[in-house]
Amino acid sequence: MKVVAFSGSARKDGNTALLLKTALAELEAAGVETELVQLAGKKIHGCIACYKCFEKKDGRCAVDDDCINECVEKMKEADGILLGSPTYFADISAQTKALIDRCGMVSRANGDLFKRKAGAGVVAVRRAGAMRVFDSINNFFLIGQMIVVGSSYWNIGIGREKEEVASDEEGMKTMRVLGENMAWVLERIRS
Numbered sequence: 001m002k003v004v005a006f007s008g009s010a011r012k013d014g015n016t017a018l019l020l021k022t023a024l025a026e027l028e029a030a031g032v033e034t035e036l037v038q039l040a041g042k043k044i045h046g047c048i049a050c051y052k053c054f055e056k057k058d059g060r061c062a063v064d065d066d067c068i069n070e071c072v073e074k075m076k077e078a079d080g081i082l083l084g085s086p087t088y089f090a091d092i093s094a095q096t097k098a099l100i101d102r103c104g105m106v107s108r109a110n111g112d113l114f115k116r117k118a119g120a121g122v123v124a125v126r127r128a129g130a131m132r133v134f135d136s137i138n139n140f141f142l143i144g145q146m147i148v149v150g151s152s153y154w155n156i157g158i159g160r161e162k163e164e165v166a167s168d169e170e171g172m173k174t175m176r177v178l179g180e181n182m183a184w185v186l187e188r189i190r191s
């Protein structure tokens, strides 16, 4: 079993990545293979609404000039997907939006490629706007017939500077419980 996590932060190794790594560590402890993909520094852009994915139905984005098809392949191979975003102006980052729109359209054009995989959103926030980010990510999972995994609180960690989120005790606990719950769900999806 494998879980792939995407950090949609523009900042490498920041709070979003640390939150995701914390959840992934629990999954690894439960014997699940994991991978973290950080979009920071990668070429990525939004959907151009060409709808060629619906014409071709080849499981790929027709605009093959950035990291999106690599991300689609990683999502296809995984049993679970974690999608993390920092809060930017009370919403998801542009990188996260590009990932959701492009991977989401490829999925829909091909009969819901990620159907019944487990999914969970993860949010880094300094102060306000995290719930909208969480909702936006969950919309990606829910329209794609995925199984959304919860935790002991909404999947949010609080911090501004890089890795400051480590001192948000409740946020870190929420990530550990999220990892445990995703491992539990994956075990049952498989059996």
Ligand SMILES: Cc1cc2nc3c(=O)[nH]c(=O)nc-3n(C[C@H](O)[C@H](O)[C@H](O)COP(=O)(O)O)c2cc1C
Pocket (backbone or CB within 6 Å): 009, 010, 011, 013, 014, 015, 016, 017, 085, 086, 087, 088, 089, 090, 091, 124, 125, 126, 127, 128, 129, 158, 159, 160, 161, 162, 163
């Ligand atoms: C462009 C931009 C917009 C931001 N907007 C918000 C916001 O609306 N609310 C908030 O609480 N924090 C906001 N922040 C702070 C980040 O959400 C916070 O620093 C977060 O921990 C960053 O995660 P990262 O380290 O993974 O990049 C913003 C940061 C940036 C760069």
